[in-house]
Amino acid sequence: MTSPSDKRASGNPAKQAEIELTLKQQREQKRQEKLAAYQKQIARRRRSKAVWWVVGSVASLAVIGLVVASFVFAPAPAPSYQAGSSTGDVPEGVQTFENRSDHVQGAVTYEQNPPAGGPHNPYWLNCGVYTEPQQNENAVHSLEHGAIWITYDPARVDEAGVDALKAVMPSSYAILSPYPDMDTPVAVSGWNHQLKVDDPTDPRIADFFTEFWRSQNVPEPNASCSGAVDGPGKA
Template identity: 30%
Template sequence: MELSKNEIERQDRQRALRGKRVKSISLWLIGVAVTAAAVYGLVLWSKKDSANKPGIVIAELGSDHIPDGQRVGEYNSNPPTSGPHYAQPADWGVYEQPLLDERLVHNLEHGGIWLSYRDADDTALTAQLRDIADDYTLKVIMTPRPENDARIAVAAWGRLLKLESFDREQIEDFIGAFINRGPEQTPY
């Protein structure tokens, strides 16, 4: 049985349409595969990048503001690196008295670094930390914090370095890696 010219043209159009569909689906699948590979690569890269930085990652507890005077109770790290905090941060600089965690967490949210030390009577350590803090007019705050479970704690938003002995290089590496890296970018 011989096909009519119209039937042959119709079959040719159907074959061409099927070919276009196959090509379209193939390109779409390739696009999905490339996108998935790129996302997977970025996740691996960010984990590797994070692993090469000083300190440990601390799960973020959000950034809700609470009324001044309200206390949070417990955070998920000591000292805290994120979580509920007061709406007003502390002024940058060196303090000789402890400040409330709820105030200082806001400084971390602004990309600040919090140098804290357990023993306010440790004058040698205080002088060493002050020497580092004095290099920064903004974004670094230093306080004693008797609640620390380490002699020295250096905190950034979602990141914490604990030391039992002074290590200027580690502290400066931490500051360099995390200063101005908080979720709220402010020039002050």
């Protein structure tokens, strides 16, 4: 029997050398082809890892960005005041009155404008932000419970001013509403106390809250400021 190598063998040394060289070249070519295929496979794996790394990094950065944005652009929390924390340090310009606190039906002519106490409707105005004027008689009942009522003349206080007033309001026991034709741009009223200012950013507004918010000296301290009447324009 003749082997394949015998078939490729030649009695001519030159011819035999040529055959052997050709076989070596073929083996080297196959080796190079295998090496090239392996290198391509490694390159594909590297590219795949790089793509996933980039995708993962971008996704991580996006998550971090969302977290940061949630803190940066989140609305500021409402300020907090201590109920009944009156220190006697009354802000400059605060006026003090003596008002009755009986419940009545119908309209009331108040001594102050806006009112800072007096006879009032049996149902109080629910605390919050209003975009329309409110009934005095309901709002005064809220003052009786320790709420603070911020009123502003819409002809003299712009949107930025309204935002400044909102910024000093706590989350409860506070009312904000327009009050046309006041003799001042802004009035801040608690039971038997009132501060009138020209600038909605006046720091005395926050001081008024510190001194009179949920005062224990009102006729009905700790009574609710919700669950009664929602006036028009409740935000």
